[in-house]
Amino acid sequence: xxxxxxxxxxxxxxxxxxxxxxxxxxxxxxxxxxxxxxxxxxxxxxxxxxxxxxxxxxxxxxxxxxxxxxxxxxxxxxxxxxxxxxxxxxxxxxxxxxxxxxxxxxxxxxxxxxxxxxxxxxxxxxxxxxxxxxxxxxxxxxxxxxxxxxxxxxxxxxxxxxxxxxxxxxxxxxxxxxxxxxxxxxxxxxxxxxxxxxxxxxxxxxxxxxxxxxx
Numbered sequence: 001x002x003x004x005x006x007x008x009x010x011x012x013x014x015x016x017x018x019x020x021x022x023x024x025x026x027x028x029x030x031x032x033x034x035x036x037x038x039x040x041x042x043x044x045x046x047x048x049x050x051x052x053x054x055x056x057x058x059x060x061x062x063x064x065x066x067x068x069x070x071x072x073x074x075x076x077x078x079x080x081x082x083x084x085x086x087x088x089x090x091x092x093x094x095x096x097x098x099x100x101x102x103x104x105x106x107x108x109x110x111x112x113x114x115x116x117x118x119x120x121x122x123x124x125x126x127x128x129x130x131x132x133x134x135x136x137x138x139x140x141x142x143x144x145x146x147x148x149x150x151x152x153x154x155x156x157x158x159x160x161x162x163x164x165x166x167x168x169x170x171x172x173x174x175x176x177x178x179x180x181x182x183x184x185x186x187x188x189x190x191x192x193x194x195x196x197x198x199x200x201x202x203x204x205x206x207x208x209x210x211x212x213x214x215x
Contacts, residue, residue: 046077048207052209055214056209057209059184059208061172062171062205062206063205064088064137064138070082073093075095075132075134076097080107081095081107088109088138089109089110091109091111091113092136093135093136094133094135096132098132099130108123112145130213132175133176140167158185167200167201168190169201170204173206188201
């Protein structure tokens with residue numbers, strides 16, 4: 001029995017190491033390459049690849065990596081949610097931002113596997129017109145997703161929430177009062193034939209420039 005426990009612990013540690021290593025590998029390579037070349041590339045807000053035009057906010061949203069590495073949300077060069085800030089959790093991680101000033105209004109985490117979904121329903125209903133909504137999934141975001149909740153996300157501009165399934169990865173930026181579907185959304189299915197991690201798909205990373213709400 002002791003040998004079985006040791007073997008299970010070893011497998012868990014190796015799995016965690018693999019996820020952490022693959023998750024951060026491309027960032028380490030980029031840093032090492034810049035150091036080797038002796039060049040300092042220009043830094044853009046949120047560490048994005050390019051700067052945003054006037055009256056736009058830079059953003060970056062990264063989904064969780066399996067159930068090991070938490071998600072990350074940056075807006076206008078300010079980290080709103082991350083493991084380092086200790087304000088993320090399993091399920092949906094959502095940040096609300098004033099669409100005109102870019103000021104953070106509220107963040108929330110909602111356990112979509114075993115949590116109380118009435119909390120998410122109340123959170124979504126309380127979003128005011130002109131608010132920018134940034135969302136990142138972690139582990140599982142769909143087990144308790146109801147048709148009513150899906151409809152609320154669709155009102156914010158989502159076109160993928162209707163297809164969201166168990167352990168799918170999903171990142172999204174929308175807004176209350178958006179007239180059209182948001183162009184800022186990525187979704188990848190949990191599929192054992194294509195998953196990067198055992199039981200979970202690969203990480204999603206989305207960056208871009210969200211237009212400021214002009215009154």
